[in-house]
Amino acid sequence: MYKVSEKPLVGAAEIKARVAELASEIALSFDYDILLSALTGAYMFTADLSRELAKVQGARAQQKKIAFIKASSYGNSTESSGKLQVFGLERLDFQNKRVLVIDDIADSGNTLLGLVGMLRERGACDVRTCVLLNKQERRTVDFKADFVGFEIANEFVVGYGLDCADNYRFLPEIWTLQEVN
Numbered sequence: 190m191y192k193v194s195e196k197p198l199v200g201a202a203e204i205k206a207r208v209a210e211l212a213s214e215i216a217l218s219f220d221y222d223i224l225l226s227a228l229t230g231a232y233m234f235t236a237d238l239s240r241e242l243a244k245v246q247g248a249r250a251q252q253k254k255i256a257f258i259k260a261s262s263y264g265n266s267t268e269s270s271g272k273l274q275v276f277g278l279e280r281l282d283f284q285n286k287r288v289l290v291i292d293d294i295a296d297s298g299n300t301l302l303g304l305v306g307m308l309r310e311r312g313a314c315d316v317r318t319c320v321l322l323n324k325q326e327r328r329t330v331d332f333k334a335d336f337v338g339f340e341i342a343n344e345f346v347v348g349y350g351l352d353c354a355d356n357y358r359f360l361p362e363i364w365t366l367q368e369v370n
Contacts, residue, residue, distance in 0.1 A: 197362035212241030221289035230293035233350035284312035298332030
């Protein structure tokens with residue numbers, strides 16, 4: 190059994206401000222063709238980031254595509270299984286496209302490293318990654334996200350789309366999840 194921490198790890202106002210900053214950073218440095226969101230955890234982040242990107246890109250945003258895939262290695266656990274499951278790539282054309290992959294968190298790095306490899310195999314000419322949260326100390330593979338919202342410690346977090354067994358996603362802030370004895 191779990192409960193959320195006494196106070197948020199990252200508040201809603203902090204998230205909003207950082208998402209706007211990320212959109213500016215991305216717009217200045219990477220002219221992507223497709224924004225690819227890894228569901229389900231990144232749904233709130235993707236919605237907010239795509240709106241901010243549209244603000245800073247102006248008319249250029251009209252030529253951008255957004256696509257969604259389901260990627261997971263957690264299932265209903267707080268620990269990664271190490272087995273990446275991806276659904277939805279087969280229906281998308283990445284040939285000679287520049288792809289910006291959006292995910293909620295870079296933890297072990299396995300999910301994003303695997304996705305980047307899959308996109309390159311499908312012909313993407315440039316793949317960059319953007320994560321809301323980065324847990325560098327948990328990295329088990331050589332992977333570094335191109336754009337990072339927040340660096341966090343090795344704690345299990347929920348809220349703002351992140352979940353534990355499909356619970357807590359609706360929270361507008363990011364909270365640490367603590368086990369209750």
